[in-house]
Structure formats: structure tokens, C-alpha cells
Amino acid sequence: MKKVIVMLVVALLAAVLFAQGKSETKKPAAESTKKSTVQQNEGGKKMPKKLVAYFSASGTTARVAKELAEAAKADLYEIRPETKYTSNDLDWRDKSSRSSVEMADKKSRPKLADKNAKIADYDVIFIGFPIWWYVAPHIINSFLEAYDFSGKKVVLFATSGGSGFGNTVKELQPSAPKAQIIEGKLLNGRIDKAELAKWAEQF
Numbered sequence: 671m672k673k674v675i676v677m678l679v680v681a682l683l684a685a686v687l688f689a690q691g692k693s694e695t696k697k698p699a700a701e702s703t704k705k706s707t708v709q710q711n712e713g714g715k716k717m718p719k720k721l722v723a724y725f726s727a728s729g730t731t732a733r734v735a736k737e738l739a740e741a742a743k744a745d746l747y748e749i750r751p752e753t754k755y756t757s758n759d760l761d762w763r764d765k766s767s768r769s770s771v772e773m774a775d776k777k778s779r780p781k782l783a784d785k786n787a788k789i790a791d792y793d794v795i796f797i798g799f800p801i802w803w804y805v806a807p808h809i810i811n812s813f814l815e816a817y818d819f820s821g822k823k824v825v826l827f828a829t830s831g832g833s834g835f836g837n838t839v840k841e842l843q844p845s846a847p848k849a850q851i852i853e854g855k856l857l858n859g860r861i862d863k864a865e866l867a868k869w870a871e872q873f
């Protein structure tokens with residue numbers, strides 16, 4: 671009888687220890703469900719998750735943004751103003767047009783139509799826009815200020831009538847002080863898809 675009781679106690683202890691061990695091995699699995707933005711490719715190489723976010727007033731940057739998203743295997747998000755720009759709004763010869771007034775005031779922050787970009791899910795965010803008055807339109811500042819870009823890599827791309835980025839990075843950095851903002855590429859004219867993919871891959 672004593673033997674039976676001893677065996678039962680031993681079995682019970684073994685069961686308890688086994689259950690404990692199991693719950694401990696479960697821990698890392700639970701931790702691994704934490705949100706990770708880094709994917710792995712077939713070779714096991716870490717692949718950062720990429721987003722192409724763009725603002726386009728008359729369609730040129732939108733076309734380029736779609737090509738870039740395809741080339742970079744990135745998701746696409748359109749930065750839309752709450753109030754669309756009309757062609758009168760875009761008249762740079764008119765000092766009183768909406769774009770002229772906004773761009774003359776460094777503190778202007780045109781309102782966004784939504785705040786649905788899932789910035790937290792991405793490591794690299796390409797941001798595209800038309801060059802306005804030698805820099806980024808102020809809605810790009812609005813966009814940067816609407817989310818937490820801390821630790822994110824922000825790569826700029828733009829279309830223009832010929833101007834480069836000028837002081838764009840300097841004017842955007844205060845809107846996302848903890849982001850790494852990189853002056854990327856002007857994407858005017860014909861775009862070679864393979865070249866674009868190669869360029870985007872480095873980020």
C-alpha cells in the first residue's frame with residue numbers, strides 16, 4: 671500500500687513539473703506574437719516593411735508613387751487634403767491663391783482628409799510630393815505631425831518642373847524630429863522600373 675502511495679505522489683509531482691515546463695516553453699512563443707515590422711525573405715534575410723505615402727495635386731506624383739510601390743513591393747497610401755486643391759488654388763502666379771498663401775506661411779498646416787496610415791506597421795516610409803516653391807507642400811508637414819515617426823526611415827521622392835529638393839529636408843525635419851529623413855530621388859521623366867527597384871532596395 672505504502673509503495674502505491676509513494677508511486678502516486680511521484681507521478682503527481684512529475685505531472686506538475688511537466689506542466690510547469692510546458693508553460694515556460696510557451697513564453698517565447700507568446701512574446702513572438704508581439705508586432706514585428708520586419709519580414710524575412712526566402713534566404714532568411716530580414717526585409718523591412720515599406721510604405722509609399724504620397725500627395726499629388728494633379729496626378730504626376732500619384733503615377734510615380736504607384737510605380738515606386740510596385741518596384742519596392744511596398745503598400746500604398748494617398749495623403750489627401752480635407753479640401754481638394756482646385757486649379758485656381760494651384761495658380762502659383764497668383765499671390766492670393768490658396769497654394770501661394772499656404773506656402774508663404776511656414777506655419778500653415780493644411781488639414782488631412784484622414785489619419786488612417788498605419789505608420790507603426792512600417793520600417794521605411796517613402797513620402798512623395800510635387801515640389802512647391804522649391805520645397806515640399808506644407809501638407810507633408812501636416813502628415814509628419816499627425817503620426818509618430820520616431821525611429822522610422824523616411825525617404826523622400828518628388829516630381830517637379832525641374833527644381834530639386836532645396837531645403838526640403840531642413841523644413842520637414844522639425845515635423846518628425848526623431849525620424850531619419852533622407853533626401854531621396856526626383857522622379858521626373860521616364861522611369862526605368864528595374865533601376866527604381868534597385869534604388870528602393872537599399873533602404
Ligand SMILES: Cc1cc2nc3c(=O)[nH]c(=O)nc-3n(C[C@H](O)[C@H](O)[C@H](O)COP(=O)(O)O)c2cc1C
Binds near residue numbers: 799
Ligand atoms: C503651387 C505650385 C508650385 C510649384 N513650384 C514649383 C517649383 O518651385 N519648382 C518646380 O520645378 N516646379 C514647381 N511646380 C510644378 C510641380 O512641382 C510639378 O508640376 C509636379 O510634377 C506636379 O505634381 P502633381 O501632379 O503630383 O501635383 C509647382 C506647382 C505648383 C502647383
